[in-house]
Amino acid sequence: MPGPGTAATSDPSPSSLLPRAARVFVAGHRGLVGSAVARRLAADGHEVITRGRDRLDLRDGEGTAAFLREVRPDAVVLAAAKVGGIMANSTYPVQFLEDNLRIQLSVISGAHAAGVPRLLFLGSSCIYPKLAEQPIREESLLTGPLEPTNEAYAIAKIAGITQVRSYRRQYGASYISAMPTNLYGPGDNFDLATSHVLPALIRRFHEARTSGAPEVVLWGTGTPRREFLHVDDVAAACALLLERYDGDEPVNIGCGEDLPISELAEVVREVTGYQGKVVWDTGKPDGTPRKLLDVSRLSALGFKPAVALRDGIAATYEWWLGQEPAS
Numbered sequence: 001m002p003g004p005g006t007a008a009t010s011d012p013s014p015s016s017l018l019p020r021a022a023r024v025f026v027a028g029h030r031g032l033v034g035s036a037v038a039r040r041l042a043a044d045g046h047e048v049i050t051r052g053r054d055r056l057d058l059r060d061g062e063g064t065a066a067f068l069r070e071v072r073p074d075a076v077v078l079a080a081a082k083v084g085g086i087m088a089n090s091t092y093p094v095q096f097l098e099d100n101l102r103i104q105l106s107v108i109s110g111a112h113a114a115g116v117p118r119l120l121f122l123g124s125s126c127i128y129p130k131l132a133e134q135p136i137r138e139e140s141l142l143t144g145p146l147e148p149t150n151e152a153y154a155i156a157k158i159a160g161i162t163q164v165r166s167y168r169r170q171y172g173a174s175y176i177s178a179m180p181t182n183l184y185g186p187g188d189n190f191d192l193a194t195s196h197v198l199p200a201l202i203r204r205f206h207e208a209r210t211s212g213a214p215e216v217v218l219w220g221t222g223t224p225r226r227e228f229l230h231v232d233d234v235a236a237a238c239a240l241l242l243e244r245y246d247g248d249e250p251v252n253i254g255c256g257e258d259l260p261i262s263e264l265a266e267v268v269r270e271v272t273g274y275q276g277k278v279v280w281d282t283g284k285p286d287g288t289p290r291k292l293l294d295v296s297r298l299s300a301l302g303f304k305p306a307v308a309l310r311d312g313i314a315a316t317y318e319w320w321l322g323q324e325p326a327s
């Protein structure tokens with residue numbers, strides 16, 4: 001079910017590019033994004049088709065093509081990918097490049113071969129140049145060098161965008177790409193070795209509270225600014241794009257606002273009820289000072305995020321507490 005503050009379900013107009021009660025294959029339906037997209041499409045009245053990795057490895061081109069021919073969905077959302085943090089990306093660039101290229105080749109070309117009329121491919125904001133002008137516009141794609149730590153992943157994703165565009169140009173396929181910002185929400189990864197910043201903060205403050213630790217030490221100065229979007233909002237944006245967007249250019253998905261990591265930490269501290277001190281270890285690196293997507297293209301289609309950051313963090317914290325025995 002959609003989470004707190006989630007935008008109302010869409011009521012596709014007769015001109016919607018996604019038919020009413022469409023049959024949609026969500027690739028990666030067990031992941032953070034895919035599970036939210038599947039929930040949203042089902043709530044909108046569509047039939048969601050899924051196939052777990054145990055039954056279909058999407059790197060297998062022939063198996064994927066046969067599956068798509070058999071089920072012949074009205075649309076495909078490609079939310080399956082090999083995803084990971086900086087450490088995983090820099091340790092396993094071969095897998096990040098090859099798995100993603102294979103998944104994209106199997107799913108996008110398999111969908112076209114099966115006559116699937118509509119497809120949404122999900123990339124990530126890391127496809128943009130490391131020094132792209134802020135807020136980052138879609139036009140900055142391929143205008144400068146990438147962040148070296150996730151270059152293999154980003155290049156695979158850029159190949160996916162080019163593949164989608166090529167199917168549009170050569171075959172007139174109604175295939176599109178979207179680039180979400182940093183996401184969080186139920187289903188997030190809370191493993192401190194591989195998690196993103198928000199679930200890591202939630203876990204650290206929670207553990208500090210339950211163990212009675214007097215302080216929590218965080219890396220850097222707390223001044224870098226980042227943007228966060230709840231997965232229910234990204235799912236709403238995906239549904240909107242499937243209904244209304246049919247362009248050559250990728251579309252950024254974000255909330256259009258960022259905040260310093262220190263403010264984010266303060267919200268998480270309050271939500272988790274931690275009363276101790278927050279200490280910034282300023283000897284540790286800060287990373288890029290700012291990373292914010294320009295979301296004018298998505299806003300022009302009528303998208304407004306519905307989940308306030310504090311509410312979304314509280315709901316994510318509650319979800320995680322329900323998963324893990326409290327420590």
Ligand SMILES: NC(=O)c1ccc[n+]([C@@H]2O[C@H](COP(=O)([O-])OP(=O)(O)OC[C@H]3O[C@@H](n4cnc5c(N)ncnc54)[C@H](OP(=O)(O)O)[C@@H]3O)[C@@H](O)[C@H]2O)c1
Pocket residue numbers: 027028029030031032033034052053054056057058059079080081082083103122123124125179180181182183184196
């Ligand atoms: N999370 C973010 O903050 C974020 C931000 C921007 C963009 N995105 C984009 O959103 C997409 C999904 O990300 P996510 O965060 O939802 O990742 P995730 O939670 O790791 O989910 C990825 C999904 O893909 C499936 N998958 C991976 N390899 C597969 C294979 N060979 N065959 C079949 N299924 C396979 C996984 O299956 P299993 O469940 O079996 O492992 C999982 O369900 C990615 O393209 C990512 O770049 C994510």
